[in-house]
Amino acid sequence: MKKFIILFVALISYSNIVAQCPAPTNLNASNISLTSAQISWSYATPVTNFRVEYGDVWGLDWHVIYTTSTNIVLTQLYPATEYYVAIKANCSSGEISDYSSNFTFSTLCNPINVNSFSTVTFGQTPPDVCWELKSGVLPLTGNAVLADTELGWTTSVQSPSNTAMINLYSVNCNYWLISPPINLGTGSSVYQIQVDLSKYFYGTNPLGYLNQSPNARFAVLISTDNGQSWNSNGILQEWNNTTGTSFNTISDNLQTYYIPIINPITLVPYTGNVRFAFYAYENDIDSIYDNVIELDNFNIIPYNGCIRPSNLISSNYTMQGMTLNWTEHGTASQWQIKYGLTGFSPTTSGSTVTSNTNSYTFTNLNQSTMYDFYIRSVCGTSTYSNWSLVHSAATTCPTSSIPFIEPVTLSYMPACWTQTYSGTIAENVWDVGQIGTFPPYSYAFRSVAVPGIGISRLISPPINFENITDPILTFNQICYDMLGVTSLKIQTSSDLINWVDQPYSYTFTTPMFLSVETVPLTVDPGINYIAWVIDGDNQRINWVVKYIMVTSSFPCFPPSSIYVNPNYVTVSWVPAGSELSWVLEYKLASETAWNAIPTSSTVYTFTGLQNFANYVLRIKSVCENNESGYSNTIPFTPTAIEDFSLDYLVEIYPNPTNSEINIKIANPEIQIDECNIFDIYGKFLQKIPIHHETTIFDISSYSSGIYFMKINTDKGIIVKKIVKN
Known part of the structure; x- marks a missing residue:
């Protein structure tokens, strides 16, 4: 019992010693500049002095100084650097306190001269240490109270990727993306912000005009005191669903916007060191609104009253042309259009036409060709805006007649075949590749494993069904659905917008062998498109399609599974379906003329061939009203001729x-x-x-x-x- 009492007394004594020399508290940094900062703290116990240790957070530049005051100015710091500060007290009692709690601050960034400022992209958000993420409400009057945050603005991984994005959703969405300081000079030149913006409904790009919160805001602001204060007087431009310009005016796809850096009240250009902020706000207590704003390619450029056009839209596609429309943001009444094959540069190549209206119809383009278009405004003699963002569009394909046949014989997507995707799918699903099941390793359309839930379509060229009765679609396919949750469909459309299911729609749940599918089509007369549709989890499905044919009667296909036994020189095959007989042709590989043998049997035994000579053969089907094309050419070499069936x-x-x-x-x-x-x-x-x-x-x-x-x-x-x- 006595030992316990002694130990208890000792603990009390030790506790009193520590309490007599506590660690400093309430560390704070103020008057932060490029190379200095004032550090202050709280301490009530008599001290001899304080030991202040500071250095960059990597520990490469560490210093120790002593002071008797509870504040000190640190000098000779590096700009745009995060520093760590720790303080101990040397108490009058002779005791030394523990270190204060961890404390860090960052010096300011060097202002970037506007003439050396370059375009900022957002492979990461924020792009570097001089950009900041903050949270806080922008009030109608007074300054915003901002706090550091890691939430809000981030980098988009959805197409288009590598853009800064903010998801306007739920309550207390009030996030800031703040630029480094930028020196605009003395006012001899006027500047403007150039930035690409878009909006869309979350998960579906682009549907941004749908389902918007009535109190959503997005603003671009300026601060003239290095970001120390932000208020509504600094708004350069705002999109506000309650008052002012609505979100509907932001493009559904990334388009360039120009914002003059001019005081909207005094109309005087801003000068000196400034910072810019992108502020997004929404307060949706029911969490029913879910939108995204994206921005990219932020730059400060000389002000140009001749503003480049935006919102390029193409329509009325034909084989030789299309109509191009755009939005004029200034007072221009004439425009130049540069166009050429996809990938050309408007500053070095391309053809130029001039338009006196903001609509132009091309009539001399090549069919089935993808073009790039750029437009700039003409604001006077030798006065032009910058070129617009590129707009890409293709002329239409010639209409195919029936019978329509696509054997897929090349290693790339055949001309005039297209594809679309939607939902959370972010890239094309279909390509062309070699498939071993279609001997001898021939090419076929195939779906590839692309993450995402949605609908992807492989779409045929336009096909003319005028005066066609009872059209029939046939194709060879292989399909494997790993989870059994994906539906495959055949659909048709006359406008590429409204799609109609055809009598082929079911969900695969097990692996399938090579098969020939026959689909009777119900379509309106005239031009129609056929689509092979994957509806569901596109990462879990493999669909292979080949030998596509649209006919007005039952089609005639060549036989499959052709097998040659060289020992007995016997060839056999599996019928495609509707044929009555076949024509087998063979020849020495070195010769040009074929020998034709009609047969009604699916097995044929050669006689009179040369042992160990190189031969080739091919087979076509003979149907009631037509013939198929030939099968693939099969090489064979007889090794032991026998008259044996x-x-x-x-x-x-x-x-x-x-x-x-x-x-x-x-x-x-x-x-x-x-x-x-x-x-x-x-x-x-x-x-x-x-x-x-x-x-x-x-x-x-x-x-x-x-x-x-x-x-x-x-x-x-x-x-x-x-x-x-």
């Missing part, structure tokens, strides 16, 4: 049948590797296990029609045609 190794009966068929192996030495059933369109239906000399297979559940049995053996491939009554 695979077709008689397996028998099927009865054929036609209502229910069951017998599959009989006529030669016990043959080895069956696999046996599959396909429908007339080539779609895989079922796998048949073959374990005995005779296998009975029930097809009573199948619809009446024609089916094909593909049997893989060690001797080659055998294809049998089955008729289900």
Whole structure:
């Protein structure tokens, strides 16, 4: 018990010693300049002196000074540098206190001479240490009370990326993005802000004019005391949904705005060191409004009363032209238009036309071509505005007639095929690539894994359906949906705006084999477009499309799965669907003339070929009213010529049948590797296990029609045609 009491007394004694020499508190920095700052603190206990330690936060320039006062001026500091300060008290009692709590401050940035100021982009926000993020309400009268924040303005990752953005949403949205100090000079020159702005509804660009808060504000301000005070007298331009200019006047896409740096009350240009701020405000207690403002390419340039046009819009597209409209922000009544192939520079190349109205119609452009357009205002003799931002648009494609065929044979997107995307998808989904399932590794349209939930469309060129009855769309496809949450659709449109679902719309939940899809189309006469539509999670779907055809009757496709057995020089194939017979052509690879062999069988055995000679073959289908194109060319080299036909190794009966068929192996030495059933369109239906000399297979559940049995053996491939009554 005595030991416990002694220890308790000792603790009390130690506590009294510490309390007699506490650490300094309430550290504060004031009168901050480029190279100095006044540091003050609170202390009530008698002291001998204070030990003040300070240096940059990286510890590269550290100093110690002593003072008996509770404030001190630090000098010879570096501009635009963050400093750390720590203070100890040397008390009169002889004790030394702990360090004060962590305290930092930053010296001011050197003003940037306006003549050396360069365009600021926002790969990060703020762009550097001399830009600041603040929060606080801009009052109607008096100065704003601002606080440091890491919220509010940030860098956009949505297209267009690398812009500064602010999301106007919910309550207490009052955020500032403040520039470094800029020296405007003595007033001999007048300057203006040049900045790109846009607004949109969050998550859907551009729909900014929708669903706006009635109290939302966005203002550009100036401060003439290095950002120490900000008030409504410094507003250079404001967009205000309560009073003044509404948000609707901000473009839905990034457009350049010019704001004169002139006092709006005295109309006198601002001079000396100033700072600029972008202030965004919204107070939505119900959180029902959700908009974004973006800005980019901030610059200070000489004032030009001849302001460049903006809001370039193209319309009325034809194969040889289009109409271009724009917005004039000054008093110009004449404009120059520079145009050329996408990527040209308006200062070094391009063609020029002059317009006396802010609308111009081109009639001499090339069809199916993407152009860039720039416009500048003409304000007098040799007096021009800067060139506008680029506007890109394409002339239309020639209309395709029916039959329309797109085999996809090149490594890039065919001419006049386009694509669109929406929702949270930020880039194109479709491209062209080699697909191994389409032998021999031929090209096809394919969707790529792009993050985002939304709708992407692969859109055909314009197709003329005038005087076409019962049009049919057919195409080969492979599809795999990893999560089973994405819908694939075929849609048509006559205006690229209103899309109509065609009778092909379902959700894939399992992997699919190569198949031929047939879609009867219901379209109005005239020009229409066809779209392959992915609706849902575009990152989880793989869709491959090839051999696209639109016809006015059932199409005729070449056969697929062509296989050549070089040992027996036997070729077999799987019918595409509606053909009655085939024409097989072959020749020595070194020759030019083809040998043609009509056949009604899906298996053919060559005779009279040269052993170890290089041959090629191709096959086309013969349908009731037309013929297909040829299949891909298949090379082969005979290695052991025999007069041997695979077709008689397996028998099927009865054929036609209502229910069951017998599959009989006529030669016990043959080895069956696999046996599959396909429908007339080539779609895989079922796998048949073959374990005995005779296998009975029930097809009573199948619809009446024609089916094909593909049997893989060690001797080659055998294809049998089955008729289900």
